[in-house]
Amino acid sequence: MTAVAKAIDRTVGFDIWQLWYVLAVAGALSGIAGALPMLRLAANRLVVGTPLTAAALGPAGWLIAALCLFGAIGLGASRSRFAALIALATFATALVWLTVALGQAATDLTAGQPPATRARLASGGWAGLLMLTCAMTWAAGRARIGGAGWLAIASLLIAFVLLYRAGVYDSLSLAVEYRARAASVQAAIVQHIALSAAAVVLAALTCALLYAWRSGRYAVDIAINGLQVVPAVALLGGLVALVSGMLAAVPALRATGLSAIGPGPAVLAIACYLLLPFWRGLEGALRAADPATRDAATAIGLTRRQILLDIHLPLGAPILIGALRVASVQAIGLVTLGALVGAGGLGGIVFDGMAQFAPDLILLGTLPVIGLSLLIERSLSVVEDAARRRLRG
Amino acid sequence: MRLHPALGPLLVGLALAALSHPGVASVIAMSLGAPARRPLSATRLVELGSHHLALASLGLALVGSLGVGLGVVATRRRAERLRRTIDAAAAVAQAVPPVVVVALALPLLGFGGPPTLLALVAYGIMPTLRSTVGAIEAVSPEAREAGIALGLTSRQVLTQVELPLAGAGILDALRVALVLSIATTAVGALAGASTLGTPIVAGLQNQNLMPMLQGAGATAALAFLGDALMLGAVALLRR
Known part of the structure; x- marks a missing residue:
């Protein structure tokens, strides 16, 4: 045959x-x-x-x-x-x-x-x-x-x-x-994007700062990997419990705008999970330049700043973009869960739908979440591929 | 001397478990100045924990058998064309977070365990499959060729060369799947499944600090203890 x-x-x-x-x-x-x-x-x-x-x-x-x-x-x-x-x-x-x-x-x-x-x-x-x-x-x-x-x-x-x-x-x-509910859905989408972006930026900055702390790198590595094991619901619940406890113990903190419920704790908890992709990305990106290239750069008298900006950054760019992609997709998913502590966003619509057992309301919340994460995933992987191709010449 | 890799998670897990104990939790809540309320009893926590563990293990069994099984199938010579489809499907599956799966399954499957189980499988299967494929592909071609040269059939190459060499990698994938399934089971509390996530969700709804603290401690303890268990198994296998 x-x-x-x-x-x-x-x-x-x-x-x-x-x-x-x-x-x-x-x-x-x-x-x-x-x-x-x-x-x-x-x-x-x-x-x-x-x-x-x-x-x-x-x-x-x-x-x-x-x-x-x-x-x-x-x-x-x-x-x-x-x-x-x-x-x-x-x-x-x-x-x-x-x-x-x-x-x-x-x-x-x-x-x-x-x-x-x-x-x-x-x-x-x-x-x-x-x-x-x-x-x-x-x-x-x-x-x-x-x-x-x-x-x-x-x-x-x-x-x-x-x-x-x-x-x-x-x-x-x-x-x-x-x-x-067109207005509230549109507002929720904007809020969802803003919360995810805030968490991503917070995690990226924290990760860069932590990486600069040379002597503590091993401990930070263990802590970041350990954080990943904590279930998201537990981290959100635990954080709210701790912050509300702190507020009850020191009422003066309320004046600083700290609150146990709302976008603040949610963004903080979500950023904790995003540390790992950024941390791995940073490690990989800095390892992307081989030692000979680094030695040559030092030999021709480039400063450390120049080595970072002219050697490490271009060579590690695809890995860093990959890290950003993974972190962004995770952020969009986790922000949905953040509605549990009153962060708002599309998760609020999803939870409303679940509480009312209304299938259409659930879909109204979940479809934009899926659409957003697919959009981010696809577009950042296009950028990542382009960076990789440019590197190969 | 290098510490055993499972030691850290084990200690953290035990500490968190102690934290969720009603006595300890009420002391912490008191010191934080929360109004004194009755904590969840230890028996209730154990009951929720065993439900949680049963649901998560069932999910892990499904994810493990399907993920590893399909991973083995995908690495066979004949299925080479499927590889890109698997990568694409994995990326899409990651874009649908467990909360969304639970929410979407709610009208179809009703409250409780079934939507949670669906979320466990839907979210866990692709990472496991991908890591299994990675672990088997990492087996050196020399080892595989040596097996063929010895006259092993392709089935024997799989069971006697590839799987033993990829074992640690596959076990590592299962460790990640276990941690993931414990976390996803906690999300299942939103769909009414009775798990350790239930006191957290209830506490958040009633502004009650105590069950929140206990549930969070117990859920995290379960995740760390599971992680320690799997790390111990990986270390045993690597030795």
Whole structure:
């Protein structure tokens, strides 16, 4: 069989195994999307509701499935960049169309119902969106054109924003929830970014200061590694307990603006966890220049300051950016938990949603967290790769 | 003489455990000037601790078997193309913090253990998988080739050459996974799982310093003791 496949591969010019693989993936996609509920119609925002299958999408569902198959076949049939680009465009179209079809179905379902009725995306709808996103990433990788993925993401975002403005998604439960609290969600996103940035800056400065303390380096290393073992919930709880105890013991401290609850303790606790990535990054970056280079720099009479700025910094830049990437992603996750001690940010929305058991409110808080950390992760790793390439020449 | 690496975490863990004891905790709270309230009894702490430990161990067992198993599969010659996908998936999985997994699982799985367990697996599996792949790849090609030259089958190369040589590295990955799962289980208290995080969350909600202090001490103690245990195991294996 393999021999036959190879013969076909030679004559027709495509990889037949790839085609089978792709067809299996496409089959799974349509199978899952067909078997799982696409939407749920609920009487209000707190109940789960009754599931609705893909039939609710009408003929658009079949066309989207056909588009998925077309894209997968295009991706499997040829390894050329052109085919990959076509597949990327096909998957992107299918993704946008799926959201529009879901929005339309939601509008039809909620028409004539009481205003509290919600049409919520169900497991099949989420699975479909997620799989199409994965397929797009796959196609963008195969296109091997720098920036194809970013361009696709940017155009998709613009399309989604325009469609939202046009009111296509207005009946989807998530959009209804967002409209009810748009201002607070936007404020929470800004606050979340500010808190994460504060923690990252605080950790980076502390780490640099600690590194300058030469004789204590071994002890600092042990302490920073040990801090990592402390569970975040315990550190937050312990810190609040200690600070509130201190405030009770010395009430005069209150005048200095110190408080046990709020953004202060949260940023402090989060910065403790970010010390380790920065510490490792700093160690790695300073080791990146080999001893011979350092000796040569000293020999030609560079000052210590010049050696740091002209030798260590450029050579260690990719490692430092990597440290910043890891620390930033961790910060965004930990700030979510910081809402536990009243720090605010998106965690507040998530905890509100958990307390009310309201799925849409939870999504409203968690989706921006995931989006923010993915955005930071991806963009800083692009910068990191660029720095690494520049170093290699 | 070099100190045993497990000694530090062991001592810190024991000190924190002592701190969470009702007697010690009430003395500390009193000295901090907090209003005298009834501390959590030792039996309640042990009960919460054993729940915590059971949930975390179950998570670790799942993470360990799936992570190490998939790591072994990913290092086989045939799966070479999967390597980049694994790295990408690991990066994405890290972008979804445990609180978010717990929150997202809440409407689907309800309150208590199940959302916590999902968070444990979702957050722990990728780092373990990646470290396992790293540990197996760090086995020198010479050792592998010597095994092949001796006439070992590829299965024997795995069980008699690769896994023993990568053992310490894999155990180290499991140590990180254990610490991670103890921390994530504490987050599970937010979803109503009864763990050592529960007194912390309750204390934060009622502005009650005592359970906060005790819960934080006990959770951290558990993490340090687990760390010490795994460090001891790694040291034994390296000897």
